[in-house]
Amino acid sequence: MENFTPISSLIGGGLIGLSAVLFMLLNGRIAGISGIAGGLIVPVAGDWPWRLAFVLGLVAGPLVYMALGGQLPAIQFPVSSPLGLIAAGLIVGFGTRLGGGCTSGHGVCGVSRLSVRSLVATAAFMFTGFATVYVIRHVMGG
């Protein structure tokens, strides 16, 4: 537990919540990243510019944070083999679209509304997330 960071986690999480609330107030939409980004694959006229803008904002976020004087956290990729990354990316992309959301749309926005679908989806990805790490680290010993 030496890396436990409850304060910065709460602040970061609070900002994510604030972004979601602001986006609902202004644009009337859920801030679900897989839905926003996934909706760009088959662009619909008039519907894609705001999606692209959100994604570009997300990409710019860490740079803006640095420009404001913030310090980036350490970033390490425990899995760095291209094969592992490609497999994981494919599964995350397909799975989040099939399940209609990810950690943001289901895990934060949906859970905050006590949406039954989001609570079930969140339970599903938390369970398989825990199970996958358990198998990789403690069964396969990787």
Add this chain to the structure above:
Amino acid sequence: MNKIISAFVAGIIFGIGLTIAQMVNPAKVLAFLDLAGAWDPSLAFVMGGGAGVAAIGYRLVLRRPRPVLADIFQVPTRTDLNARLIIGGGLFGIGWGIAGLCPGPALAVLALGYSEGIIFALAMLAGFVLFEVYDRSLLNNKKKGKANA
């Protein structure tokens, strides 16, 4: 135009939140998912903080007749549980557990130039494409089925 600017700003705030919460660090995310190892519960505080702020904020915002820049609030209303939801969520968790990245952080980490992040994000986009292909083929089969019936 305003809707585009507001989306950009919301994206920036979201990305800053992911950075401060260290969700852009796959090692941190995997330490949270590693219950049987040196468990780091921090991420529960990220989700809790996010959902807490959203719970209060949504309640206030949704009292308004409409959003500031749009005609209607587009809040999901479905309550049915189906296989897609559970299988999709379950699959997502497997990928998340392998690499320690979910869609938001995968995009936020892009500009920092890590090749691992770029490979993952490209594969994730390919996964999005795969889903559209799969979804459309299902739709076409349904249409064909109806035409044959």
